[in-house]
Amino acid sequence: MAARLPFKIKLGRKFSFGAALAMVAAGMLIGVISEGAYQRQQLRDLDIQAATLAESVAAPVMFNDNNAAQENAHALAANPAMDAVAIYGQNGALLASYLRPQSPPLPRQAPMPAAAAYRGAFLEAAAPVRRNGQLYGLVYVRKSADGLLVRLGRYTPIGLLVIMAALVLGAVSRANAELREANARLREEMVQRKQAEEALLQSRKMEAIGQLTGGVAHDFNNLLMVVSGGLRLLDRHADPARRQKTVDAMHQAVERGAGLTRQLLAFARRQPLQLKTIDVERQINGMRELLERSLRADILLDMSFPEPLPPIKTDPGQFELAILNLSVNARDAMPKGGVLTICARHASDSGHVEIIVRDTGTGMTPEVAERVFEPYFTTKQLGQGTGLGLSQVYGFVQQNDGAVRIETAINQGTAVVLSLPVSDEPLADTPPPVTDTINPRPADRRAILVVEDDDEVAGTVCSMLEELGHKPNRARSAAEALDVLSRNGPFDLVFSDIIMPGGKSGVELANELETLAPGLPVLLTTGYSGGVDVAVRRPLLCKPYQIEELRDAISALPAG
Amino acid sequence: VGRLVAILGALFATLCLTAPMAHAQSAFSEEAVKAAFLSRFASFVQWPSSAFADAHAPIRLCIIGDDAFAPTLQRSVGGQNIDGRGFEIRRLPDSAGVRDCHIVYATGRVVEETLRAVRGRSILTVTDATSGSARGMIHFAVVQDRVRFYIDDAQAAEGGLVISSRLLALAISVRRRA
Numbered sequence: 001m002a003a004r005l006p007f008k009i010k011l012g013r014k015f016s017f018g019a020a021l022a023m024v025a026a027g028m029l030i031g032v033i034s035e036g037a038y039q040r041q042q043l044r045d046l047d048i049q050a051a052t053l054a055e056s057v058a059a060p061v062m063f064n065d066n067n068a069a070q071e072n073a074h075a076l077a078a079n080p081a082m083d084a085v086a087i088y089g090q091n092g093a094l095l096a097s098y099l100r101p102q103s104p105p106l107p108r109q110a111p112m113p114a115a116a117a118y119r120g121a122f123l124e125a126a127a128p129v130r131r132n133g134q135l136y137g138l139v140y141v142r143k144s145a146d147g148l149l150v151r152l153g154r155y156t157p158i159g160l161l162v163i164m165a166a167l168v169l170g171a172v173s174r175a176n177a178e179l180r181e182a183n184a185r186l187r188e189e190m191v192q193r194k195q196a197e198e199a200l201l202q203s204r205k206m207e208a209i210g211q212l213t214g215g216v217a218h219d220f221n222n223l224l225m226v227v228s229g230g231l232r233l234l235d236r237h238a239d240p241a242r243r244q245k246t247v248d249a250m251h252q253a254v255e256r257g258a259g260l261t262r263q264l265l266a267f268a269r270r271q272p273l274q275l276k277t278i279d280v281e282r283q284i285n286g287m288r289e290l291l292e293r294s295l296r297a298d299i300l301l302d303m304s305f306p307e308p309l310p311p312i313k314t315d316p317g318q319f320e321l322a323i324l325n326l327s328v329n330a331r332d333a334m335p336k337g338g339v340l341t342i343c344a345r346h347a348s349d350s351g352h353v354e355i356i357v358r359d360t361g362t363g364m365t366p367e368v369a370e371r372v373f374e375p376y377f378t379t380k381q382l383g384q385g386t387g388l389g390l391s392q393v394y395g396f397v398q399q400n401d402g403a404v405r406i407e408t409a410i411n412q413g414t415a416v417v418l419s420l421p422v423s424d425e426p427l428a429d430t431p432p433p434v435t436d437t438i439n440p441r442p443a444d445r446r447a448i449l450v451v452e453d454d455d456e457v458a459g460t461v462c463s464m465l466e467e468l469g470h471k472p473n474r475a476r477s478a479a480e481a482l483d484v485l486s487r488n489g490p491f492d493l494v495f496s497d498i499i500m501p502g503g504k505s506g507v508e509l510a511n512e513l514e515t516l517a518p519g520l521p522v523l524l525t526t527g528y529s530g531g532v533d534v535a536v537r538r539p540l541l542c543k544p545y546q547i548e549e550l551r552d553a554i555s556a557l558p559a560g
Numbered sequence: 561v562g563r564l565v566a567i568l569g570a571l572f573a574t575l576c577l578t579a580p581m582a583h584a585q586s587a588f589s590e591e592a593v594k595a596a597f598l599s600r601f602a603s604f605v606q607w608p609s610s611a612f613a614d615a616h617a618p619i620r621l622c623i624i625g626d627d628a629f630a631p632t633l634q635r636s637v638g639g640q641n642i643d644g645r646g647f648e649i650r651r652l653p654d655s656a657g658v659r660d661c662h663i664v665y666a667t668g669r670v671v672e673e674t675l676r677a678v679r680g681r682s683i684l685t686v687t688d689a690t691s692g693s694a695r696g697m698i699h700f701a702v703v704q705d706r707v708r709f710y711i712d713d714a715q716a717a718e719g720g721l722v723i724s725s726r727l728l729a730l731a732i733s734v735r736r737r738a
Binding site: 058063064068131133134 | 593597600603604640641642643706707708709724726727729730
């Protein structure tokens with residue numbers, strides 16, 4: 001289409017040029033024809049004038065009355081176009097004449113009678129003076145032919161009309177061609193824009209993946225930690241029960257890794273997934289890992305599904321992407337940390353399931369809230385957001401005959417409510433999410449408080465500590481650790497992860513312990529490179545580590 | 561001084577010799593012009609049809625008085641033909657027989673007698689100022705060395721003649737018909 005278009009335009013221009021040319025040619029032809037007719041008419045007129053003069057001067061010529069002849073000559077000369085009039089007698093003598101100033105002289109002898117004809121810049125005619133068949137003399141008349149300017153002036157109106165018509169024709173076809181060109185350009189731009197939108201959507205996904213990567217790396221390090229620690233334990237132990245427990249933990253860690261990978265792939269996939277009937281609660285619970293990793297450690301994720309929900313039919317990938325987009329927005333709205341709540345309820349009166357994503361963040365002004373669903377609208381800084389997140393959410397609910405609304409106010413947090421219609425179809429078969437824990441084993445030599453939010457990691461670490469002859473005790477967060485310390489103490493060592501959800505980090509915990517329990521050694525660990533620089537003053541063990549490394553790190557610390 | 565006088569004398573002599581010659585030529589021309597005019601009047605005058613025997617009867621042009629005029633007139637008329645009529649020139653010694661004429665040119669002493677003889681008839685009478693004050697329908701006069709004429713249209717009307725307005729326009733003066 002685009003390749004054929006320039007040819008069409010060229011043809012159109014050629015055609016209009018030809019038509020304009022034909023119009024001008026026709027105009028010129030009309031001019032030439034009418035000029036010819038005009039000249040013939042002028043000659044006829046001059047012949048008639050000569051004949052009339054000859055007739056009227058017959059008597060003066062016959063009776064040699066020069067005065068009367070002169071009067072006739074002057075009468076004719078009243079016509080301003082008349083250049084010269086001469087009346088000759090029988091013997092060729094000039095009886096009377098009129099000559100306009102600056103005109104060429106009259107013929108000295110009477111010319112031969114002749115019909116009117118053009119000669120140079122003049123028309124002239126000579127008519128005999130006769131009476132009863134007898135020749136008495138001759139009249140000669142000369143008229144100035146119209147000059148070029150006069151003749152051109154005669155055809156100016158038609159010429160102008162022709163030129164105007166040609167111009168209009170040219171302008172119209174030019175406008176036509178431009179319109180076609182603009183149309184082609186518009187189509188091209190539409191295609192380009194669509195491509196750009198697709199590219200942006202894909203890059204939005206890639207950006208989300210990028211944001212996930214840090215968390216995912218942390219997660220994978222934890223999983224690897226479990227596996228490598230487990231392998232080491234298998235080497236050391238012959239007790240079948242312990243070996244089996246270790247193998248189970250490793251197996252679960254591997255499955256979790258696989259699930260995480262699967263989820264990432266589904267999320268990163270280009271094509272939309274098939275429509276499926278899903279259980280909202282199960283679907284969102286399945287995203288827990290993904291969500292936790294995409295949030296920061298200072299944001300507490302709270303999911304609550306107080307009532308059983310009917311199934312909905314939707315594209316699970318798009319659904320998860322919408323939840324993820326809302327979660328990421330919620331995270332960004334809480335720069336100082338907070339609580340992200342995801343809950344769902346059945347609005348039975350409208351036949352919808354409402355999924356509410358609420359944060360405790362900065363909220364929005366009504367003006368911003370009005371625009372957030374527009375594509376490319378973003379409040380984030382350049383390079384931090386594409387502005388496509390909420391527009392994906394909007395597009396998603398539109399495709400699903402649903403609705404979305406925002407409840408927000410400045411510093412009051414934001415709640416986004418997705419309403420999706422309930423489906424009558426039965427649930428598709430989905431594998432249940434993997435959840436399990438490994439319990440720590442009672443220890444003997446050192447009492448160690450393990451602060452670790454990840455159950456598998458905690459399990460493996462506790463197993464390793466037991467293996468090393470210690471007595472591990474686990475807390476899931478810094479707050480819980482302080483609680484355990486005050487109630488279940490004393491401990492010889494605190495071994496804490498740095499990045500943990502729910503407010504306090506491992507570093508903050510260590511700082512507090514300096515005053516609360518001075519002399520209690522603290523060993524920090526992390527699989528997340530971002531927190532290393534903060535903890536550089538303290539003993540640090542990077543994940544994944546081997547049991548020997550753990551042993552050496554512990555023995556390097558003074559006993560509490 | 562003597563040579564200058566001689567040249568002036570020669571110039572004077574030349575003038576004296578050439579002047580009568582020029583007059584003589586003019587007098588000759590005047591006669592020829594009048595002769596030409598006489599025949600040309602015929603094409604501006606309409607006679608009643610009763611004046612001619614038939615459609616091809618010639619126009620009889622009679623000269624009374626000046627006998628020397630006849631040859632000139634004869635030459636002038638030539639083979640002229642007006643509306644199918646030729647000219648027949650007659651020289652008349654007096655006014656007797658003048659009633660058969662269509663045009664009469666009378667000069668000398670017979671003018672008044674002739675005019676009386678043709679009064680009320682369809683005969684175009686032409687007179688000449690050189691022959692006295694008696695005037696016919698057309699009366700020649702020389703004005704500024706040119707042959708001109710008076711026209712008495714009232715007389716022409718009496719004779720049932722119609723003179724073309726084109727001819728009337730060329731007259732020195734016209735005595736209008738009633």
